[in-house]
Amino acid sequence: xxxxxxxxxxxxxxxxxxxxxERTLEKQASTLQQELDNLExxxxxxxxxxxxxxxxxxxxxxxxxxxxxxxxxxxxELENFELSxxxxxxxxxxxTAGGVSFILAEIATMxxxxxxxxxxxxxxxxxxx
Amino acid sequence: MxxxxxxxxxxxxxxxxxxxxxxxxxxVLVVMRVMGKRQIGELQPFELVxxxxxxxxxxxxxxxxxxxxxxxxxxxxTLLFAQVTISFLSLKSQKxxxxxxxxxxxxxxxGKVNYEELKNNLYSLRxxxxxxxxxxxxxxHDVEYAILETDGSLSVMAKSSKRPVTxxxxxxxxGSQGISYDLILDGIIQQSALTQAGLDEEWLLRELKxxxxxxxxxxxxxxxxAQGRLLYQAKELKYHNHQR
Numbered sequence: 547x548x549x550x551x552x553x554x555x556x557x558x559x560x561x562x563x564x565x566x567x568e569r570t571l572e573k574q575a576s577t578l579q580q581e582l583d584n585l586e587x588x589x590x591x592x593x594x595x596x597x598x599x600x601x602x603x604x605x606x607x608x609x610x611x612x613x614x615x616x617x618x619x620x621x622x623e624l625e626n627f628e629l630s631x632x633x634x635x636x637x638x639x640x641x642t643a644g645g646v647s648f649i650l651a652e653i654a655t656m657x658x659x660x661x662x663x664x665x666x667x668x669x670x671x672x673x674x675x
Numbered sequence: 676m677x678x679x680x681x682x683x684x685x686x687x688x689x690x691x692x693x694x695x696x697x698x699x700x701x702x703v704l705v706v707m708r709v710m711g712k713r714q715i716g717e718l719q720p721f722e723l724v725x726x727x728x729x730x731x732x733x734x735x736x737x738x739x740x741x742x743x744x745x746x747x748x749x750x751x752x753t754l755l756f757a758q759v760t761i762s763f764l765s766l767k768s769q770k771x772x773x774x775x776x777x778x779x780x781x782x783x784x785x786g787k788v789n790y791e792e793l794k795n796n797l798y799s800l801r802x803x804x805x806x807x808x809x810x811x812x813x814x815x816h817d818v819e820y821a822i823l824e825t826d827g828s829l830s831v832m833a834k835s836s837k838r839p840v841t842x843x844x845x846x847x848x849x850g851s852q853g854i855s856y857d858l859i860l861d862g863i864i865q866q867s868a869l870t871q872a873g874l875d876e877e878w879l880l881r882e883l884k885x886x887x888x889x890x891x892x893x894x895x896x897x898x899x900x901a902q903g904r905l906l907y908q909a910k911e912l913k914y915h916n917h918q919r
Contacts, residue, residue, distance in 0.1 A: 549709055553759045556752055621741040 567618055571664040574611045578660040581607065586653050589638075589646060601635060615663070623663055630656045691740050699733040699747050706755045711762075719765075719776045719825060725758050776825045783821035786834060796823055807831060853901030862892040872899050883907070 581604045588597035608631065615624055634652040666673060706729070707715060710722075717723045729751055736747035765772035780792045782803060793803065804815060806829040812818055817837040822830045832838075842849055856868040858879055869875060879897070882905055888894060897907035 549711070550759055550763055552709065553756050557756050560749065560752060616743070618743055618745060620743060620746075 567614070568664070568667055570614065571618070571667055574607075574614075575660045575664040578604070578607065578611075579657055582653055582657045582660065585634075586650065589649055589653070597638060601638065605631065618667065619663055623659065623666075627656055627659045627663075630659070692738065695740070695744060696737045698744065699737050699751075702748060702751055703729060703733055706751055709755060710758050717826065720827075721761055721775055722758065725754050729754060779825060779830075780823045781820065782823050782829070783815075783818050786816065786819055788815070792823075798823065803829075855898050855900040857896065857898050858905075859891065859894045859897035859907070861896075862894055864891065874899070 581600065585597065585600040585604060588600050608627075612624065630652045634649055634656070637649045637652065710725070717726060732750045732754075733747045736742045736744055761775060765775060780796055782789055782792050782796075782798065788800070788803070792798075793800065803821070807813075807815060807818060807821065810829065810831050812831060812833065817833055818831055819834045820830075820832040824830055856872040857865055858868055858872070858874075859865065864876060864879065866876075869879065880891075883889075883891070883894065883897070886907070888907070888909060893909045895908045895910060897905060899905055
């Protein structure tokens with residue numbers, strides 16, 4: 547009987563943590579997407595200062611949230627996001643004429659990853675099968 | 676910088692796999708312990724399934740540093756839940772237990788092979804004979820009953836003329852055998868064994884003193900057998916036998 551209670555408690559904790567982390571991931575991913583949208587706007591309006599500030603904001607948010615994401619998500623996916631962010635930063639610094647299209651492509655990649663990562667954690671038929 | 680500084684003591688990346696392995700190993704140990712002796716003994720098919728799956732589940736996250744450790748932890752806990760639930764329901768409902776584990780099948784009854792049961796269990800005669808040989812029965816006709824248990828083992832009862840002679844057959848009576856108690860192991864008194872034997876520490880120390888043992892740490896093992904004899908072995912490797 548004691549074992550059953552312990553196991554049920556463990557299960558309840560696991561489900562509760564799962565629900566909490568799912569909600570948190572969704573919220574954080576949504577914020578990340580908004581910030582990426584702002585970054586995109588900054589690039590399209592050629593506002594250099596705003597673009598770099600926006601990039602710093604995204605980086606600091608990422609550093610803060612990464613601690614939770616690394617516990618739940620495959621590290622390869624996080625690395626992909628970080629690579630895209632690093633490339634975006636490099637292209638911005640390079641300031642080449644053709645660089646804008648590369649930056650926009652990287653931002654699109656990051657937005658897709660930010661959507662995809664929490665989606666993969668949801669309890670859906672697609673994820674089960 | 677996109678990654679925070681790693682909070683790892685030392686910074687040797689080779690220790691990552693080491694730590695992950697230890698964590699998952701500890702988890703599996705705890706889970707197997709919680710599942711209990713029936714899981715370790717693999718009494719039923721669903722327990723065998725759990726053992727196999729757990730081994731595979733923890734191997735991949737142990738080796739692949741790119742996977743979140745929770746990918747190993749959550750499935751193991753889920754299996755723990757499933758196994759405990761099935762065990763509990765099996766305890767409460769015979770029908771459920773039969774559904775999950777099946778029923779024993781009598782393959783040999785009153786010395787005759789039950790061919791229908793053999794076929795139903797996809798058990799060939801060769802398989803049966805091989806299993807009987809494994810249990811020391813080289814002649815199928817020496818067997819009265821052979822039952823295929825739900826864990827896949829074969830329980831065999833020999834014909835009365837073929838089984839070993841017992842004291843009852845010779846009309847001899849014996850007293851109750853009783854068990855022996857290990858009172859000291861590695862120099863440490865086993866309190867529960869002492870209590871079960873109806874003795875106390877003072878008695879034990881007194882007895883050992885009679886044989887020149889003043890320090891418990893000198894005693895590797897001390898056993899009280901069913902006849903009340905205190906048998907002990909001290910570190911000088913002489914085995915002593917003294918009557919209580």
